[in-house]
Ligand code: GDP
């Protein structure tokens with residue numbers, strides 16, 4: 001296996017079949033963490049890689065497959081590219097995680113079940129997220145067509161087209177599929193190949209990785225001399241990482257000092273790199289990159305470093321504990337929000353894979369609101385990094401808009 005060259009996220013309402021469809025496309029289940037299985041929902045970003053092959057002899061769409069051997073003629077299919085699917089959770093409280101996923105992907109597979117009226121609450125909200133964060137290339141999977149009549153399938157298609165009208169995805173392909181019986185998976189692969197191109201990467205830029213998970217890979221009771229260093233995983237936006245290089249992670253590690261929570265930068269070395277489930281000497285953008293470090297594994301366990309930005313020491317964006325931002329509400333609000341912000345109102349901010357709470361210290365209205373925010377947890381971000389802003393409405397967090405750091 002080689003490294004994936006792009007990431008595609010799945011989005012859509014809970015239970016519409018994102019995880020099942022990811023399995024149909026890749027042959028892998030993304031939600032294998034015990035806690036997720038227990039709760040029956042995907043709560044973290046899951047990656048699943050697949051190779052896309054095309055048979056040179058068979059007609060489209062049957063020619064597209066995720067196996068080396070053509071399913072139709074049994075001949076040798078040709079490798080097109082490696083794709084990593086990032087399965088975003090559909091659970092209603094986890095909009096922040098959907099936003100985190102959107103920061104590391106190059107396109108989206110938007111899953112809508114034909115068996116329910118469209119749009120469901122999160123269908124509309126995820127669509128707003130995709131548009132707001134600027135994802136340009138989307139393929140819609142109209143799932144569960146095995147459960148409905150032909151009439152309902154056509155009605156569902158009308159509802160989907162109506163939902164997409166006027167959005168960036170007005171002309172996105174809608175592919176009818178049945179994820180658990182793998183119906184039309186070939187046509188879906190073809191649509192992905194044709195509509196979600198691999199973007200041009202800047203491989204010479206300073207590497208910048210968004211950390212999506214971090215863990216301790218050692219078994220309890222492992223012999224001291226066999227203990228491996230802490231592992232962090234995530235996706236590179238630009239540049240390359242190489243084994244043996246120095247690595248810095250910001251804002252870093254939470255420490256308790258004199259009753260205060262402080263985040264301290266973490267510096268370490270890349271002991272080894274993994275991409276596409278293989279050890280590699282260097283890795284670039286696309287897919288999940290696992291970095292084995294020289295850190296004490298207790299420092300990386302239980303996703304402690306998720307949300308950090310990693311790269312060469314001295315090249316990372318600044319770390320902010322407070323800042324002023326200009327806020328841009330989304331055009332198509334799914335929720336109703338108050339027109340003004342009140343002192344100390346908490347907002348949830350997403351920047352890359354980081355999520356933090358910002359309390360409104362002051363609000364000035366110019367063309368847009370300029371908010372001065374105090375952050376509960378600092379974030380590492382450039383002024384150019386788009387921030388996602390969530391506000392509370394009806395006891396839940398909803399996407400409100402985006403923000404840009406002013407100072
Ligand atoms: P997610 O929450 O969007 O990830 O949805 P899941 O992939 O967990 O699917 C939710 C339920 O729908 C599971 O019980 C699946 O087996 C079922 N399901 C998913 N896709 C299909 C489909 O195409 N047809 C049918 N009949 N059931 C499906």
Ligand code: ZN
Nearest residue numbers: 055058070073
């Ligand atoms: Zn063939």
